């Protein structure tokens with residue numbers, strides 16, 4: 198099966214499993230897991246932040262960033278298709294008590310002007326803006342890399358209004374691999390950054406929340422406990438994260454090449470509408486016009502022939518390349534699409 202549903206489906210490599218089996222562990226609620234501590238230090242160094250907190254998921258990392266920096270009744274600025282808006286089960290409202298002010302970005306990217314216009318006035322009638330959240334790369338936008346110049350412009354506005362910024366960097370290392378900009382160059386503009394080890398980096402579990410602010414990380418640690426995310430001998434999974442950060446960052450370029458190749462091959466199929474230039478990293482978002490089948494039937498037909506993809510609603514679909522997809526499977530996947538869609 199060529200599983201292009203997500204880069205979350207990757208399985209740990211044998212070497213990664215060996216690193217997990219060898220991991221030295223302790224109780225992380227006491228701060229005594231040496232492998233978790235090493236991962237946190239390593240990630241903090243890579244991102245140029247002083248503190249890091251290991252958490253079970255990207256969703257939790259985002260939610261801890263929100264809960265730790267915004268008060269119930271405040272508002273946060275987010276892009277309309279961001280993971281925080283679409284895929285976190287309304288947690289920002291349910292758990293942090295904040296309301297979302299969402300902006301319709303261009304393939305997930307908000308402009309500085311849009312962000313500035315969304316900041317609430319300092320007026321006793323008005324709700325207050327507590328946090329500005331960006332997502333890089335932007336998942337539902339199609340793996341879009343946030344242009345650094347846009348981040349810088351948004352940052353200037355945020356500083357002027359004294360509003361902290363959070364980066365959902367679940368796939369920050371895809372942006373790093375594609376642009377060759379160091380992660381610190383992105384991270385410096387944000388009070389908090391979340392990164393995921395379980396996406397393109399290929400670890401089975403785990404994310405980190407990073408910040409220079411000890412107070413924010415201390416609060417996040419308390420809320421991690423509240424949300425049920427304080428783990429014990431988590432070094433077993435942290436070891437996979439260390440392995441992934443040490444070995445799997447440069448290879449993300451291969452996933453990007455595969456995604457671009459798949460986009461070019463899919464473009465040749467008349468029923469597929471895709472703009473290959475928009476495929477900047479490992480995510481392809483495209484439309485398929487199929488008069489014969491519903492989206493569910495189409496996905497099932499592809500599955501029956503050995504390709505798995507996700508529907509995003511309407512005629513829109515998503516395919517994601519990753520560690521467990523070999524180059525020849527890109528050609529195979531494209532010919533399966535051609536076969537199914539030419540019937």
Ligand code: TLP
Pocket residue numbers: 202203204205253254255256257259280284332334335336365367368393395404
């Ligand atoms: N994304 C998943 C699904 O939840 C949609 C996927 O298959 O792409 N931020 C971003 C930008 C993400 O794409 C994801 C996961 C998360 C956060 C959440 O990570 P987890 O699944 O670890 O909670």
